[in-house]
Amino acid sequence: MTSPDLRRTWLRLPSAAAFAGLVATILAATLAVTGCSTAPSRESPATPPAAAAEQRAPVTVLVSIDGFREDYLRRGVTPTLTQLAAGGVSAVMHPSFPAKTFPNHWTLVTGLRPDRHGIVGNRMESPERKAPFTMATDDPWWWNAATPIWVDAEKAGLRTAVMFWPGANVAIGELMGDDGHKQAPGTRPSDWMQYHQAITNVQRVNTVLDWLRRPADIRPKFVTVYFDEVDTAGHEHGPDSPELNQAVARVDTALGALLAGVKALGQPVNLVVVADHGMAATHSDRTIALDTLLDPKLYHLVETGTFASLAPLPGMEAQVEKALLKPHAHMECWRKADIPARFHYGSNPRIPPLLCLAEPGWLVQASAPRKPFQGGNHGYDNMAPSMNSLFIAHGPAFVAGRVLPDFENIEVYPLVRQLMGLPAAPAVDGQGTVFRSAFTAPAAPR
Numbered sequence: 001m002t003s004p005d006l007r008r009t010w011l012r013l014p015s016a017a018a019f020a021g022l023v024a025t026i027l028a029a030t031l032a033v034t035g036c037s038t039a040p041s042r043e044s045p046a047t048p049p050a051a052a053a054e055q056r057a058p059v060t061v062l063v064s065i066d067g068f069r070e071d072y073l074r075r076g077v078t079p080t081l082t083q084l085a086a087g088g089v090s091a092v093m094h095p096s097f098p099a100k101t102f103p104n105h106w107t108l109v110t111g112l113r114p115d116r117h118g119i120v121g122n123r124m125e126s127p128e129r130k131a132p133f134t135m136a137t138d139d140p141w142w143w144n145a146a147t148p149i150w151v152d153a154e155k156a157g158l159r160t161a162v163m164f165w166p167g168a169n170v171a172i173g174e175l176m177g178d179d180g181h182k183q184a185p186g187t188r189p190s191d192w193m194q195y196h197q198a199i200t201n202v203q204r205v206n207t208v209l210d211w212l213r214r215p216a217d218i219r220p221k222f223v224t225v226y227f228d229e230v231d232t233a234g235h236e237h238g239p240d241s242p243e244l245n246q247a248v249a250r251v252d253t254a255l256g257a258l259l260a261g262v263k264a265l266g267q268p269v270n271l272v273v274v275a276d277h278g279m280a281a282t283h284s285d286r287t288i289a290l291d292t293l294l295d296p297k298l299y300h301l302v303e304t305g306t307f308a309s310l311a312p313l314p315g316m317e318a319q320v321e322k323a324l325l326k327p328h329a330h331m332e333c334w335r336k337a338d339i340p341a342r343f344h345y346g347s348n349p350r351i352p353p354l355l356c357l358a359e360p361g362w363l364v365q366a367s368a369p370r371k372p373f374q375g376g377n378h379g380y381d382n383m384a385p386s387m388n389s390l391f392i393a394h395g396p397a398f399v400a401g402r403v404l405p406d407f408e409n410i411e412v413y414p415l416v417r418q419l420m421g422l423p424a425a426p427a428v429d430g431q432g433t434v435f436r437s438a439f440t441a442p443a444a445p446r
Contacts (some may be wrong), residue, residue, distance in 0.1 A: 005118075014260055058268040058396055059212065060419045062224045064165065065251055066101060067231025067378065069239060069278035070388040072096070077249040080256040080390060081273065088271075088394030089105035089438045091404035093412075095277040095389055097343040097382040098307060101231070102135055104409060105166040110146040111413030111428030113344045115351075118145035119167075124350045132302075140186055141175040143167055149416055150189045156422060161191035161211045163204050164226035168192045176190070179421045191220065197228060201254035209261040225258070227251045234279035234376040236400050239386075244376075270395035270419050274412060277378040280306075280360045280386035288331050288358065289368040294323035301366055302352050306379030308364040309352040320354065330359040343382070344429075360384045399440055407434045 032155045053249050073081055096107045096114055100122045103114035120300075124133040133142045149161040151172050162168035171186025191211055193199070208225050233247035255273070262269050281395070290296070290308060298316040312320035324333040333356040339346035358364045360380045380387055389409070397419055413423045414432030417425060424432075 006047045013369075014180070014275075031163050035249045054216075054266065056267050058270050058419075059220065059223075059272050060222045060416060061208075061269045062108075062416060063255065063258075063271065063273045064105065064226045065230055065273065065275050065390060066226065066228045067234045067277065067279050068248070068251075068275035068390040069234075069386065070275075070390050072230070072239075072244075072248050073390065075245055075248065077245050078252040080252045080259065081390075084271070084273065084394045085392045086257070087400045088392060089404060089435075090393075091391045093274065093391035094406060094408045095382045095387055096409060097345050097381045098439075099382045099387045100379045101276050102152045106143075106146065106148070107338050108274060108276070108409055109148040109165065109167070109416075111152070111410055111425060111430045112146050112428050115345045115348045116429065118142065118348060118350060120345070120348050120350050121303050121309065125302050125352075131412075138170045140170050140172060143172060144174075145158045147172060148271075149413060149420075150222065151187045152422060152425070153420060154187055154190065156219040158420060158422075159191075159218065160189040160222045161208070161220035162189040163193055164195045164199075164209050164222045164228075165224045166195075168224070177220055184299045195226075195296065197232075201227060201229070201250065202257070205254055205258045205261065208258060210267070212262060212265055222416075227254065230275075231279070234378075236375055238281045238374060239279040240281060243247075246412075248293050268396055270397045271393065272412065272416060272419070273390060273392040273394075274409070275293040275389035275391075276409075277382075278385075278387040278389055279376040279378050280380060280384070281374070281399050282361060282363055282377045283374045284369045284372045286330070286362045287369055288328070288362060288364045289366070290356075290364065291367045291443060294320060296366065299354075303324075304365050304376050305363055306358050308356040310354050310356075311352045312354070324354060324356060328356075330362040331356055331364060333357075352412045355380065393435075393438065397440060398438055402438055404434055404438065411435070423443045 044441065072078070073085065095104045102122050103119050103437065106117050106119040107113060110117045119169030122135055124142070129139070129141065129332040140253040149166060150162060150168070153160050157180060168189060169192060171188055173184060204225055204227070208223055211220050211223060229247045230244070230251055233241070233244045290301075299310045299312050299320050302311065321335070325335070333354060334340075336346040336351050336353055336355060340353055345351065356364050358380065363377065378387060393415070408430070410428070410430030411432050411434050412430070413428060414424060414430050415435050417423075418432060
């Protein structure tokens with residue numbers, strides 16, 4: 001995520017020796033749940049626990065590691081993820097434009113690009129609502145243009161449980177009258193948690209395991225879990241920093257603990273691990289100050305950063321367009337109707353009249369920074385290599401060692417539907433055809 005007010009205290013990285021020992025223990029004892037192993041194992045003469053005797057059907061687990069750029073996987077700090085990729089299916093995945101947290105998380109669970117599902121930025125405005133949309137907004141009005149997969153699953157009788165996901169706290173479909181009274185109820189997952197960054201990785205994993213420990217009639221068939229600290233480290237320290245690598249290692253350890261837990265439960269899982277976007281290094285020396293190009297009194301800014309979205313004030317359209325719609329170093333601006341078609345962005349009424357997109361590594365700000373900084377950001381051209389995001393799928397449904405061609409994240413939604421046994425959804429942007437060679441056997445629709 002990108003909002004500074006959502007950041008909290010992090011977990012500390014264990015010492016090198018403790019970390020190595022923990023990872024070795026987790027991997028050796030647990031990765032067999034999805035077919036991975038680090039060394040030959042011996043049959044244990046001990047009597048298995050009663051829970052292991054239950055023949056459990058696979059549960060679909062969707063994991064989001066916010067801000068995990070695809071090449072982080074090759075830094076030597078991700079033993080769990082590396083083995084999952086080697087024993088499953090992996091690929092370079094491209095985010096949808098804009099490469100921001102909320103638009104892409106909503107794409108992953110609706111199969112629609114932001115221009116269609118309506119979450120077109122981390123911040124939006126509309127004349128129909130007094131308050132702007134921010135990453136703390138749970139007003140269903142902003143979200144109701146699309147239906148997330150957990151709503152379809154719940155209506156099909158499949159219990160779902162969401163350990164954080166943008167939009168999971170929203171009652172989808174709920175309508176409120178002008179008098180403030182509810183006109184129609186909404187739908188949430190059967191189990192869900194309100195996002196709070198102070199909830200540690202250990203607590204998140206343990207909550208998921210508690211859900212899966214339940215009796216079959218109230219055990220979820222679909223689970224999500226979300227980790228934010230890789231994104232936080234990327235923003236604060238940059239994608240090439242030691243702090244980033246430490247955050248990556250911590251999340252990898254948490255994922256190993258999740259696999260250890262599901263193995264102990266005898267619970268097979270089809271695991272889909274994704275990221276919403278990558279990360280590019282930024283610096284105060286690479287800032288474009290809009291107030292040096294035109295008078296701020298001529299326009300209203302909606303969002304700034306890797307791109308700026310803005311609306312000229314009434315009667316000022318010609319002046320603003322003259323200043324912005326000409327060549328600029330490290331930035332290109334368009335009327336919303338002229339945004340290049342490859343972005344699939346510009347028809348939604350929530351997108352302001354003008355968009356200025358920075359070159360990767362540059363930032364568009366209202367004015368020059370007051371003090372030096374360096375860190376990282378995302379939201380650039382979604383096909384830029386620095387925006388590439390992680391994709392790994394592993395479990396009994398998937399073949400081992402398959403590397404797929406690059407694809408866009410709109411393909412994840414139909415994949416997850418297929419894993420859950422839901423019928424294909426009509427009129428979505430992704431078709432899931434990239435995964436035809438990824439399955440051990442065809443998965444029949446429910």
